[in-house]
Amino acid sequence: MGYTRRVLDDELDELFGQVPAIAIDGPKGVGKTTTAEQHVRGLLRLDSRANRTAVEADPELALRRARPLLIDEWQKVPEVWDVVRRAVDADPSGGQFLLAGSASPSPDATAHSGAGRIGRLRMRPMTLVERGLAEPTVSLAALLAGRRTTLEGSCDLGLADYTEEIVASGFPAMRSLSARARRFQLDSYLRNAVDRDVPEQGLAVRKPESMLAWLRAYAAATATTASYSQILDAATPGQADKPARSTSIAYRDVLTSLWLIDPVPAWAPGGNLLTRLGQAPKHHLADPALAARLLGLGSDTLLEGDGTPVGPQAGTMLGHLFESLVTLCVRVPSQAAEAQVAHLRTRNGDHEIDLVLVRDDGRVLAIEVKLATTITDQDTKHLHWLTDRLGGRLLDAIIINTGPHAYRRRDGIGVIPLGLLTT
Template structure:
């Protein structure tokens, strides 16, 4: 696989796979799970292939008889394969024996959680770092350790970031020409609605209602809008709106397919911050999905949508840029077992876009700004958090579309998005 683009999760697999009997790589379709896993496998069972699926159904013992490491690709096509692997681990399977990849767990199918036997690693669409569009210089893991060097320069400007938003982090889509990318993205969404939802046990009687809800969710990207508000936005002139149970089913199915990737609200220990909001920030798995659902391409975003306001505040381009940076940070944080949150007080006076919490409660606070230059007002929420939490906040930064990475006199780093790395 000479054209394989190394992924951040590879380093984690290098570290963990030799010591784990079974490892599961999960995430939405098209993120590259199979390509990553196949490089590590000696034998492969592709359960989305009818011949391999029939082979396993006819003789499930093939799962434990093939040469290791064995990759069971799209294991959810035969859910019993998960339990067979789990039992093999219980029976003493050697380290590195199994790799499983999948993009969902079918609704109503009972499988053992695998806790303690099968270790799961989430794979997301490609970060900017994995897309190799610049030479990144600022390490998130070093920031969490409190010893990051903040320097570097990039030639990328706003238009480049907009192109990356619409190009997507799905390897098979982003490598295509612009017109083909649009067709592939449309086909991806149609497959979700027409095939993946029914396979999940969620028959879609009114595809247009689901697509309308998806578009409204896309418009709520990077916001904490209530689901009732998203439904109202999806059906502004409809008297017979989909029932709440229907929209909950949409959310549950999309979550099961790993196509929703909300950022949870941070619950800080103690009362130094006062009462914080509890609502998650909405994110689709890839901001390109949101852009396509809203029928926004590079030209449309640059021509005027940057300033288009949303019911939930902010511009849609600002929301999509924040979503792009959030994707990057989540990819990097998972590599060092850190968690990503957002923080907002109940009064809405203070909000920090991203709170990365690592071992020992160490916190890196990040603001995302669709601008090349930073003003004092852009860092006030970061300084508020630092003032309240003191040394627990080991670093602060504003992530921008600018050219240079540098440290301000107040201690806040300014980092172009393309210069951030794991």
């Protein structure tokens, strides 16, 4: 099969010719190596024991390969980061090194952060547009431009299709598997992360099942602002002698370093336009399929309403996982459009905006997510509340749903089926 182009390819096309070194961060299996290979001549795989042994002995060996050079799994020999940094200091011309890593080494593993020398790009699982499921008609970049153009297009994807995509995974190698093989691979992926990858990051896990239970509770908190105490309680029901809260924080930190959890931070706007905002992140795993698998939920059981969310936000598990799929499909093009992604929730929970995309100038695009084919006035109340407070700082307000058509309501709010959203 031929290579399936990713959104990150566009970013690399735009940046790599001018930037001497770029590190591509993301979880294992997301496609970092395959994508990076499209942009280089030389390849150094540090997950190979022979290569790793030689480079550990003499990190400067990395510089003897043809450039542009991909150094894959660079975190296996963190010293190559400083070798690349020094090479860039000596020759700052663009397009020399790509570094792909599925874990973030500890800050003291390298002598220098690489700031100003090595750029960073995040790679996430495949979005719906990258999966080629529909012909998208609505550009996120155009929405961020604030022109409030007419929205057009129709999408054949329905609720059952989106539910299948939640469990089908955005990891490229899993896309072609049968349902049984995919479940097996997702289980293996999670078990290997706990048994092998976490200890390699320096966290000794005495009871792997306890960490998997925490991950299941985190999955149940998908798209909520549940506290880590609530997640720990959900992971240890009925246990009087619960682990310390520091255990939950240690799990969070190591899984973040492996790019396996991918929370959306709370929006903290400057000035006094908005007050009483919550600071808790919204929880997401790297791929909604991981969350569904941890909870033992398939497409049929999700459609039947199975699964109980953890956290303050109401709704079904299907609704929360659909929001996680939307979040993935928004984050990837947002990075390409140079917009930051956050969420908004007031402290008492009376107002909430699922996704807030923030441009460099502070102006925002507000997005609500609705697991519905039709949109009512009740569904728009939080967007109208935000419009009243932000005025001209609000570029646009849209609702992403499971309906068949993209259009603008009479109040100006856009309605976009998820399958029609592109870069």
